[in-house]
Amino acid sequence: MPDIKLSIAQHYHERTKYDPQTIEGKGHQLDWSQQPSSFKEYKLGTVIDLQYYLHPDSQTASNNELFQVGHRLSRLLLNTYGLTARIPTMMGDHYLRAAPSAGALYPAEIYVISRGTPLLPQGIYNYQAKTHSLLQFWDSRVWPALQEGCFWHPVWENTHLAIALTSIFFRSAWRYQDRAYRRIFLDSGHILGNLELAAAMNNYRPHLIGGFHDDKINQMLYLNESQEATIALVALADLLEAEENLPRWRSALPSSLETDYPQIPDGQLLNYLHNATKLDTDTSGVQGWHLSHPADSEQNNQAIFDKYNFPFCHKISTFATPLDWGKNLAGLENTILKRRSTRAYTGDSINLEELNTILDFTYHPEHYVQQGLDVDPDYFDLSLISTFVAVLAVDSLEAGCYYYSPVAQELRQMRFKNFQRELHYLCLGQDLGRDAAAIIFHTADLTKAVNQYGDRVYRYLHFDAGHLGQKLNLGAIHLGLGASGIGGFFDNHVNEVLGIPTDEAVVYITTLGVPRSAG
Numbered sequence: 001m002p003d004i005k006l007s008i009a010q011h012y013h014e015r016t017k018y019d020p021q022t023i024e025g026k027g028h029q030l031d032w033s034q035q036p037s038s039f040k041e042y043k044l045g046t047v048i049d050l051q052y053y054l055h056p057d058s059q060t061a062s063n064n065e066l067f068q069v070g071h072r073l074s075r076l077l078l079n080t081y082g083l084t085a086r087i088p089t090m091m092g093d094h095y096l097r098a099a100p101s102a103g104a105l106y107p108a109e110i111y112v113i114s115r116g117t118p119l120l121p122q123g124i125y126n127y128q129a130k131t132h133s134l135l136q137f138w139d140s141r142v143w144p145a146l147q148e149g150c151f152w153h154p155v156w157e158n159t160h161l162a163i164a165l166t167s168i169f170f171r172s173a174w175r176y177q178d179r180a181y182r183r184i185f186l187d188s189g190h191i192l193g194n195l196e197l198a199a200a201m202n203n204y205r206p207h208l209i210g211g212f213h214d215d216k217i218n219q220m221l222y223l224n225e226s227q228e229a230t231i232a233l234v235a236l237a238d239l240l241e242a243e244e245n246l247p248r249w250r251s252a253l254p255s256s257l258e259t260d261y262p263q264i265p266d267g268q269l270l271n272y273l274h275n276a277t278k279l280d281t282d283t284s285g286v287q288g289w290h291l292s293h294p295a296d297s298e299q300n301n302q303a304i305f306d307k308y309n310f311p312f313c314h315k316i317s318t319f320a321t322p323l324d325w326g327k328n329l330a331g332l333e334n335t336i337l338k339r340r341s342t343r344a345y346t347g348d349s350i351n352l353e354e355l356n357t358i359l360d361f362t363y364h365p366e367h368y369v370q371q372g373l374d375v376d377p378d379y380f381d382l383s384l385i386s387t388f389v390a391v392l393a394v395d396s397l398e399a400g401c402y403y404y405s406p407v408a409q410e411l412r413q414m415r416f417k418n419f420q421r422e423l424h425y426l427c428l429g430q431d432l433g434r435d436a437a438a439i440i441f442h443t444a445d446l447t448k449a450v451n452q453y454g455d456r457v458y459r460y461l462h463f464d465a466g467h468l469g470q471k472l473n474l475g476a477i478h479l480g481l482g483a484s485g486i487g488g489f490f491d492n493h494v495n496e497v498l499g500i501p502t503d504e505a506v507v508y509i510t511t512l513g514v515p516r517s518a519g
Helices: 008-015 058-062 065-081 143-149 168-202 214-221 269-276 294-303 328-338 352-363 365-371 419-428 433-437 446-453 457-478 491-498
Strands: 046-049 083-089 090-097 107-112 123-126 133-138 160-170 204-209 226-236 315-317 383-393 400-405 410-416 438-444 482-486 505-512
Touching: 008 168, 008 269, 008 446, 065 107, 065 168, 065 328, 083 446, 107 168, 123 419, 133 315, 160 168, 168 204, 168 226, 168 269, 168 328, 168 457, 168 505, 294 505, 315 352, 328 457, 352 365, 352 457, 383 457, 419 433, 419 491, 433 482, 433 505, 438 446, 438 457, 446 457, 457 482
Parallel strands: none
Antiparallel strands: 046 133, 083 090, 107 123, 107 160, 123 133, 160 226, 204 226, 315 410, 383 400, 383 438, 400 410, 438 505, 482 505
């Protein structure tokens, strides 16, 4: 019986794996003179200064309704993807943003699309992070094109603002080559994590859309499709308007599954995969955006998430007291703006309560409803993501590999071993893998995923893993711990070391630990 040919997403994943025997051949000499800028510039357009709205005095805040609208949108964008630091270097200023990015390359761009509001006349705006402003480069009626490009998704009937998330692929591919596609969607997942939380702080509800007519949306935004492409859309519902308090809809639509593809040279694999996963029609029909009955979804999730429930495995409860984010979520905003990726850990231990609290914040938003967070934020499909925790130095927790069950709220030990040496190796020799107290792995059964959603699921998996990773980051930082994501690792070695099934594709790694001081 002939072997079944891998789909293009599976082929891409196999081709872009790092392996000790071949990684040297995958390296390349960086041409620093060709490093792309992480800021997009326009020669023409109308600028709306968002800095003006950041710090209203008490009289302005209470008496000017338009100012309040601007204040909310300004804070939303700042906390989602705004600049948080400027570091002078010999090669010029280096900027950090609210959402982390591999190599600080920031391949994503944010556009705001307005149906017409008192603050934003109808048109398309690019978010200029460097100046914290919106630049309106197109001022005609675009909402019908947005509706058509999203296959007449019902969310657009009542909302007036949209966010388009795009990627300029070369910003990341310049350094990471074909594997950059993974990092681009992880980076963009970080942005979605911030957007979820920033929206709650400012009385918005983001409705995530991953299924759209790629070419039509790119054309609507006037993108140079050889360089930039839309990767997600978000309807921004204003919760202060009764008609915009809307139900949830499904976020992901399936694409085709391509197995008949040519020999693709290195350097062209990223673009080929992206083009192969485009949509030009909604194959799910008129009911495609509707969620199944909540009771059915809950029952399915119980079965899906409750994996590795062996009769005699050691089980540890992860119930925790929710983090207190303070009045009006001020502590959350402060954490987003001060967050930095940790560069080194001390190797010291953290306590089990801290680990449990981080997991609780990441996976259980329903525990934060009284603080004003969204009880059920949008992901593409979390049922496809599995979570494993490698414990190196957690007080009251034996070293080893654990499966985390969000439904049961418990860690289930799968292997008894201290993996410090192996984790250092499989993280490409990065000391973060050796000195962390715990390392969280997000994986997915790629065969199952592509059978359910087609090859486009590769986008969804990395979006969701990045979204979870950003919440892990923020929970750790708020507790005074360190966190850092790792997108480069020896893929197959993760499965071997942790003893997880070979059909679990490793999507993302997040390290947690005690940060080493810069001094």
